[in-house]
Amino acid sequence: MSRFTGPRLKKMRALGIDLPGLSRKTIESRPTPPGQHGAKNTRRKKSDFGVKLMEKQKLRFNYGLSEKQMRRLVVDARKGKEPTGDTLLQLLERRLDNVVFRAGFAPTIAAARQLVSHRHIKLNGKLVNIPSIRLRAGDEISIKDVSAKLPIVVETLGNLPLTRPEWLSWNEQALSVKVAHMPAPEDVPFPIDVQQVVEYYANRL
Missing domain, CATH: 3.10.290.10 (RNA-binding S4 domain)
Incomplete structure (x- = not known):
């Protein structure tokens, strides 16, 4: 999957979070997912896979990376002595x-x-x-x-x-x-459960 070039605010609404690296706009005035049934979708419980995918997409879209680049970073993060998630966030910030x-x-x-x-x-x-x-x-x-x-x-x-x-x-x-x-993990400028990202790639690399 290549870098995202579509409507940025729409993507942030789908993920339910402001991503400062993606856009200066915020979803404050329209926090629900895009589409006719956006408000209903907020009440639908996400699957375990859905949660992992969403956390991964937060990082990918904020830092503007392709899926291939994300995979390469996770591989590099695994080689470090620190927890994979912490190292991944540091590599992104650096x-x-x-x-x-x-x-x-x-x-x-x-x-x-x-x-x-x-x-x-x-x-x-x-x-x-x-x-x-x-x-x-x-x-x-x-x-x-x-x-x-x-x-x-x-x-x-x-x-x-x-x-x-x-x-x-x-x-x-x-x-x-x-x-x-x-940088430390907490320096990432938006909420992220990086362990979900690590688990997403656990069986995909």
Whole structure:
């Protein structure tokens, strides 16, 4: 399955949660699932599989990943010494496109990915164009001087979609952010039962 390119608010309503990496909009005014029978569907109890699938989809759609990318991340998370779920969340938060978003350079992760792909972002002083790069403690992200004047960057920096997390250290003068330390599971900006995600892939890898 490829990345989602359809109506973002509709997808969030289907999942029943705001996903800041997917859209700046919220489902507050229309919290029920989309469709004629949306209100009735909220009362229907989900199966065990349905719960696992929904938790997995929250991560996939918020971080803008294909199913293949999600599977690869779970495989990598299994190799670590820490609990698979905690490692998976850390790997997602450490992605360059996510850090560009959390730094406040872009309104969504999709927009952040575009900034990286078009070579507007520097990693430790060098231009990069790979959104999936995993950052380490001490890495510094900045934006090209000319790119800092882009309307989308100026607007987002003036009205942050999310408060910058504690694990990122912001330099206002340089318009740069440094990874102070590795993110923790609770740094994910929306509720997630990651164990359900781990169990979803338990028999699929």
